[in-house]
Amino acid sequence: MARTTDTDLAPHELRILVAVADAGGFSAGAVTLGLTQSAVSRSVRGSERKIGAVLFERGRNGARPTAAGEQAVAHARRVLRLLDVLVAEARGSVRSDAAREPEGPLRIAAFRSSALHLLPAVLQRLRERHPGIEPQVRIVRELGRGTAGEVADGRADLAIATLDGARLPAGLVVHGLFEESYSLVYPAGHPAPRALPLVDWAENCGSYTRAWWGAQDWIPGATIEAEDDGAVLTLVGGGHGMAIMPALSLVGAPDSVEITDLGPKRPTRRVGYVTTPELAGSAVVRALVRELRATSSAV
Amino acid sequence: MARTTDTDLAPHELRILVAVADAGGFSAGAVTLGLTQSAVSRSVRGSERKIGAVLFERGRNGARPTAAGEQAVAHARRVLRLLDVLVAEARGSVRSDAAREPEGPLRIAAFRSSALHLLPAVLQRLRERHPGIEPQVRIVRELGRGTAGEVADGRADLAIATLDGARLPAGLVVHGLFEESYSLVYPAGHPAPRALPLVDWAENCGSYTRAWWGAQDWIPGATIEAEDDGAVLTLVGGGHGMAIMPALSLVGAPDSVEITDLGPKRPTRRVGYVTTPELAGSAVVRALVRELRATSSAV
DNA sequence: CCCGATCCATGAGCCGTACTCATACCCCGA
DNA sequence: TCGGGGTATGAGTACGGCTCATGGATCGGG
Incomplete structure (x- = not known):
C-alpha cells in the first residue's frame, strides 16, 4: 500500500521556494521563473502541506520566509545543487572512469580586491588546466554576512572571504589561504601624511584595524568615507587623504601614492575561502581550491 | 521561454533508480516499489535521456548499473536522504526557533566490535538527550569498502570505521575519535601462550598487525581462521589458541582469557567516523557526533 | 529444435497534477 | 471610498506518468 500523502518535494x-525567498514575494518569484503567480501560490501551498509547516508569512507587500521556511529554502538550494552535481558527474563519468575532467559552472563570490587582484591569476591557471570549468565571479561586499553568506544561502559555490572570527558560518567549510598586512598609503612625496584626513570605506570598518588604532598615540583629524577600496586609492592618489589598506587593495597601486610599512605590530587580516561541505568534495571546487592554494602560496 | 528539455530528476x-540497482532488475525493482515493470522501464529511459548517459546495462537476467549508473545511484540515495532531512528539519523548526530538537531516523553503519562495545553507551546518551532521534545500527564487516562504503553509497548516514589509509573515501567527511592498542590474548593461566596457534578473523587482516608481526622474532606455529572477533575470543577462552586483538574487541572479555600488553611498540589502529558532507551539518548527525566524541574521550 | 520462462521495450488509453486565465479577496494609503 | 499593491481560488487545458496488453530478445531444457 502506497503512502497516502506524497511527502517529497x-x-x-x-526552485519555486528558492525563487520566492529570493524575490521576496509570490508574484515577483513567479516572474523570475517565468510562471504565473497562481502557479507559485499553489506550489508553495503544496510544499507547505507536504512539509507540514507554514514556510512563508504572506504580507501586504510580498512574502517572507518563516523560521521553517528559512531552513527549507537553505536546504532546497543544497538539494538542487546536489542534483546538478549528480547529473554533471554521471554525465562526465560516461567518458572515462578514472581521469575525468571537471566541468560545468562554478559560482564564486569574492570581495572586491580579491576579485581584482587575486582571482585573475587563479582563474587563468584554472582555465589552462581545466578548460571545461566555467567560473562565474560575483563581487559581493564584505558587509553583513559577507561573501560567506552567499555560500551559506546557496547562491555561490565558493567564497573568497576575510576570516575574522565575528562572522560564524556554522556548518561551512573554511580554510585560510594567506595573511596580509595593512600598510599606510599617502600621496607620494607628502611631507606630513598623518596630518591628512583618513580615507576609509564601509567594508574596512572591521575588527582588524580597530585594535591597532587603539594602540596608536595619534588619531586622524578627519575621516572621509569612500565607496570602496578603489575609490580610496584614487582619493589618496589625488592628495585628498591617507589610508590604512590591506595588501590586496594595493596591488598595482599608481605611482601617485606612497606605501609604507606599519612596522611589526601592524594590523593584518586573514584571507581564505569558504564553501559548503557537500561541494568541498566536488571536482570543480577541488580544482579551484588547488589553484587558489598554489597562487596564494606564491604571494 | 522555458528550457526545452527538463533536466532535473x-x-x-x-527512487526508481535506487530500487532498480538494489533489486538488480527493472521487473524486480518495480515490485519493490509497487509499480509496473512498464513504468520503471519508461522512467529509467527518461532519466537516462535527461542525464545523457546509459545508466543500466540491460542483460539477460536483470539490469546492472554502468559506471555512470553507479555514480547516479549513489548520488540519488544521498539526494533522497537530504530531502528527508529537509522535511524533517523544517518540520522540527516549526515549534521553536532556537532550541529545536533533532528528530527522525539516523542510519549508522558500524563494524562489529564498535557496535557491541562503543555504540551502546553512545546511543544511550543520545536517547537521553534527543529522544526524537531514531538510530538504526547496521553491522557491516570492515572488508572491501567497509562501513565507509555504506556512507559513500548512501545506504548509511554515518559510519564507525577503522581509519587505515588504504580505504580512501574521496569526498566524504572523516574524523578520528581515538586510537586503540592491540593486546595479546590467551587462555588464562596458560604457561606458554606463544606456542598456541594464532586465532585470527577476516577483518583483522588489515595493515595494522602486519608491520608488527614483521618486527617480531617469533611467528605462530599454526593459524586458525574464525568468523569474527567474538568467535576468536570464545576460541581463545576455550584454550584453543591465542590472538592479537584491539581493545574494543576485548571489552568485557571473560575471565577465562588473560590479556597482556604488547609493550611500547604494540600495533594500534585509529577508529573514527565517516559521514557525507551534506549530512555533516544536519542536526541528527551533529547530535550523534557530539555524543561519539564525548564517549570516546572518556575511553 | 522448438517451447516456455524471464527478462526489457513499446503502443494505447486513463488520470492526476501542474500550468494558465480570470476573478475574488485582503489590506493599506491617498 | 476607491485604487493598487499583494495572495487565494475556480475553471479549463495539456502533459507526464501510470496501467494493461503486447511484442521482441535471449537463454535453458525436454
Whole structure:
C-alpha cells in the first residue's frame, strides 16, 4: 500500500521556494521563473502541506520566509545543487572512469580586491588546466554576512572571504589561504601624511584595524568615507587623504601614492575561502581550491 | 521561454533508480516499489535521456548499473536522504526557533566490535538527550569498502570505521575519535601462550598487525581462521589458541582469557567516523557526533 | 529444435497534477 | 471610498506518468 500523502518535494517545487525567498514575494518569484503567480501560490501551498509547516508569512507587500521556511529554502538550494552535481558527474563519468575532467559552472563570490587582484591569476591557471570549468565571479561586499553568506544561502559555490572570527558560518567549510598586512598609503612625496584626513570605506570598518588604532598615540583629524577600496586609492592618489589598506587593495597601486610599512605590530587580516561541505568534495571546487592554494602560496 | 528539455530528476525517478540497482532488475525493482515493470522501464529511459548517459546495462537476467549508473545511484540515495532531512528539519523548526530538537531516523553503519562495545553507551546518551532521534545500527564487516562504503553509497548516514589509509573515501567527511592498542590474548593461566596457534578473523587482516608481526622474532606455529572477533575470543577462552586483538574487541572479555600488553611498540589502529558532507551539518548527525566524541574521550 | 520462462521495450488509453486565465479577496494609503 | 499593491481560488487545458496488453530478445531444457 502506497503512502497516502506524497511527502517529497519535486525539484521544481524547491526552485519555486528558492525563487520566492529570493524575490521576496509570490508574484515577483513567479516572474523570475517565468510562471504565473497562481502557479507559485499553489506550489508553495503544496510544499507547505507536504512539509507540514507554514514556510512563508504572506504580507501586504510580498512574502517572507518563516523560521521553517528559512531552513527549507537553505536546504532546497543544497538539494538542487546536489542534483546538478549528480547529473554533471554521471554525465562526465560516461567518458572515462578514472581521469575525468571537471566541468560545468562554478559560482564564486569574492570581495572586491580579491576579485581584482587575486582571482585573475587563479582563474587563468584554472582555465589552462581545466578548460571545461566555467567560473562565474560575483563581487559581493564584505558587509553583513559577507561573501560567506552567499555560500551559506546557496547562491555561490565558493567564497573568497576575510576570516575574522565575528562572522560564524556554522556548518561551512573554511580554510585560510594567506595573511596580509595593512600598510599606510599617502600621496607620494607628502611631507606630513598623518596630518591628512583618513580615507576609509564601509567594508574596512572591521575588527582588524580597530585594535591597532587603539594602540596608536595619534588619531586622524578627519575621516572621509569612500565607496570602496578603489575609490580610496584614487582619493589618496589625488592628495585628498591617507589610508590604512590591506595588501590586496594595493596591488598595482599608481605611482601617485606612497606605501609604507606599519612596522611589526601592524594590523593584518586573514584571507581564505569558504564553501559548503557537500561541494568541498566536488571536482570543480577541488580544482579551484588547488589553484587558489598554489597562487596564494606564491604571494 | 522555458528550457526545452527538463533536466532535473524528480524524487520518484531517483527512487526508481535506487530500487532498480538494489533489486538488480527493472521487473524486480518495480515490485519493490509497487509499480509496473512498464513504468520503471519508461522512467529509467527518461532519466537516462535527461542525464545523457546509459545508466543500466540491460542483460539477460536483470539490469546492472554502468559506471555512470553507479555514480547516479549513489548520488540519488544521498539526494533522497537530504530531502528527508529537509522535511524533517523544517518540520522540527516549526515549534521553536532556537532550541529545536533533532528528530527522525539516523542510519549508522558500524563494524562489529564498535557496535557491541562503543555504540551502546553512545546511543544511550543520545536517547537521553534527543529522544526524537531514531538510530538504526547496521553491522557491516570492515572488508572491501567497509562501513565507509555504506556512507559513500548512501545506504548509511554515518559510519564507525577503522581509519587505515588504504580505504580512501574521496569526498566524504572523516574524523578520528581515538586510537586503540592491540593486546595479546590467551587462555588464562596458560604457561606458554606463544606456542598456541594464532586465532585470527577476516577483518583483522588489515595493515595494522602486519608491520608488527614483521618486527617480531617469533611467528605462530599454526593459524586458525574464525568468523569474527567474538568467535576468536570464545576460541581463545576455550584454550584453543591465542590472538592479537584491539581493545574494543576485548571489552568485557571473560575471565577465562588473560590479556597482556604488547609493550611500547604494540600495533594500534585509529577508529573514527565517516559521514557525507551534506549530512555533516544536519542536526541528527551533529547530535550523534557530539555524543561519539564525548564517549570516546572518556575511553 | 522448438517451447516456455524471464527478462526489457513499446503502443494505447486513463488520470492526476501542474500550468494558465480570470476573478475574488485582503489590506493599506491617498 | 476607491485604487493598487499583494495572495487565494475556480475553471479549463495539456502533459507526464501510470496501467494493461503486447511484442521482441535471449537463454535453458525436454
